Amino acid sequence: MTLDEIKNANRILFDRLSLLLNAKPDFVTAEMVNELETSFGLSVDESFSLLLCAALGFDTEREADRKLWESYSLHMIHHLDEENFINDPYYKAVRIAQGSSVGEWELKEEALPAFAAFVCDDPLVLPDGRVIPQIGFFDTEYKYLSVLQNGREWMTLLPNELVTQRLPIKKAKGAVCTYGLGLGYFAFMCARKNEVESVTVVERDESVIKLFNDLLLPMFENKEKITVVCADAFEFAEKEAAKHKFDYIFADIWHDPSDGVDAYKRFKELERFCPDSEFDYWIEKTLRLYM
Numbered sequence: 001m002t003l004d005e006i007k008n009a010n011r012i013l014f015d016r017l018s019l020l021l022n023a024k025p026d027f028v029t030a031e032m033v034n035e036l037e038t039s040f041g042l043s044v045d046e047s048f049s050l051l052l053c054a055a056l057g058f059d060t061e062r063e064a065d066r067k068l069w070e071s072y073s074l075h076m077i078h079h080l081d082e083e084n085f086i087n088d089p090y091y092k093a094v095r096i097a098q099g100s101s102v103g104e105w106e107l108k109e110e111a112l113p114a115f116a117a118f119v120c121d122d123p124l125v126l127p128d129g130r131v132i133p134q135i136g137f138f139d140t141e142y143k144y145l146s147v148l149q150n151g152r153e154w155m156t157l158l159p160n161e162l163v164t165q166r167l168p169i170k171k172a173k174g175a176v177c178t179y180g181l182g183l184g185y186f187a188f189m190c191a192r193k194n195e196v197e198s199v200t201v202v203e204r205d206e207s208v209i210k211l212f213n214d215l216l217l218p219m220f221e222n223k224e225k226i227t228v229v230c231a232d233a234f235e236f237a238e239k240e241a242a243k244h245k246f247d248y249i250f251a252d253i254w255h256d257p258s259d260g261v262d263a264y265k266r267f268k269e270l271e272r273f274c275p276d277s278e279f280d281y282w283i284e285k286t287l288r289l290y291m
Contacts, residue, residue, distance in 0.1 A: 001071070006129045009068050016056040017133055026116040027055040028137070033115055045079050048115060048137055052077065075124055078136045085142070085159055090188045094145065094219050103207035104150045107183075107215060112142040112158070120159045122285040131289060136160075147183050147211070154255060155182030165189070165252075168280045172196055174247030177277075179233040179267075181208050184216050184226075186250060191222040200244060201228045202236045237270040246274060252282035257290045 001009065020027065028051045036047035050060075053073065058065040085091065100107040112118065120136030136159055146156040155161060165186055173195040178186050181203035190196045203209055209228050217223055229236065233253050241249070251267050254260030264287045271279055281287065 001067075001128075003129055009072070010129075010131045013056075013068070013072055014131075014133065017135070020055055021117060021119065024055075025118060026113045028052060028115045028117065030114045030139075033139075044139060045077070048079070049073050049077055052117060052135070072130065072132055075126070075130075075132045076135055078120055078134065080120065080136045080138055080159060082138050082140055082142055085157070085162060088157070088162060089192060089221075090183075090185050091145075091157055093188075093221065094183075094216060096145065096215060100211075100215050102211040102214070105205075105207050105211050106148045107211065108146050108148060109143055110146055110156070112138065112144065114138060114140050118158060118160065121163050122283055123289060125285075125289070145183060147208075152255075155185070157183070157185070161185065164283055168250045168282075169193075171278070171280065172248045172250070175244060176200070177202065177241060177244065177246040177249045179237070179249075179251040180253040180282075181205075181212055181228065182252070184212050184220070186252065187226050188220050191220065191225040196225065199226045200246070201226065202231050202233050203228060204230065204232050206230055234266055234270065237267065238273055241277075242273050246277045248280075249274065249277050250280050250282070254282070257283065257286050260287050261290055 028048060032051050033044060033047045036042045036050065037044065042050070053060060053069050058069050060066040060069060096107045096109065115137050117135050117137055119134060121134035124132040124134060126132065144157040146153050148154065162185070169186065169189045172190045172193065175198050176190050176196055177200045179202045181187075181201050184201070187199045187201050190199050209230055212228065217226065220226065231240070233251070251264075254263050260283065264281055264284070267279075267281065
């Protein structure tokens with residue numbers, strides 16, 4: 001493909017995936033996959049790929065559609081092992097009663113059906129200009145914890161949340177600051193590390209803080225390392241952060257790229273107040289692609 005053709009293919013694939021993941025992520029079912037396996041001797045991965053291709057409106061009998069799908073799907077679809085996520089230390093440690101809530105915020109256990117499609121990492125950018133979404137699926141039901149505000153998910157223990165925080169967690173050391181509380185996953189994982197002395201969480205919503213302190217923090221290891229500050233993230237970054245001499249700062253106050261780009265730009269401007277700190281941002285690769 002030419003560069004213009006690649007740019008157009010990127011746009012088409014992202015547009016169609018966005019529609020599917022928002023409207024019908026569980027379009028592919030176990031029954032559909034089993035039927036292809038039984039009738040045509042296909043593997044689970046081959047069956048899922050063909051069904052996802054059809055769900056996105058590509059017709060592999062058309063040469064252009066077939067070439068686009070072959071060019072992207074090999075790098076795009078990932079059959080994930082549930083064990084790699086349910087054995088996560090946070091996943092194993094934190095258990096909640098159904099209906100746990102404070103104000104407009106609620107902790108809830110939800111279930112992802114087998115073969116439902118979901119984003120599982122930042123997009124992959126190839127040297128030829130292809131930008132390839134990373135789409136995962138499980139072959140079994142996957143239960144996960146989520147925190148919701150008025151019914152809208154703000155953080156979950158879905159694979160994308162865990163995978164995209166692994167590198168920042170690995171890099172965290174010394175005095176750590178994180179903007180945004182959510183389920184407290186980042187704080188939990190950092191506090192487990194010997195290299196981390198303290199974790200300061202900056203969160204502006206008092207109800208989220210109460211929900212966290214009452215229902216989640218008691219189950220945390222090394223909870224004595226964690227301090228939650230009720231403050232606006234941008235004001236704290238400008239006026240307070242330098243006083244703490246943080247070694248590592250991680251920002252995660254956005255829901256997705258649609259509301260993340262502007263916040264990311266503001267934080268980048270505020271880095272100057274902590275010149276000796278190392279900074280990272282949740283889904284930064286994705287935010288920069290959108291920019």
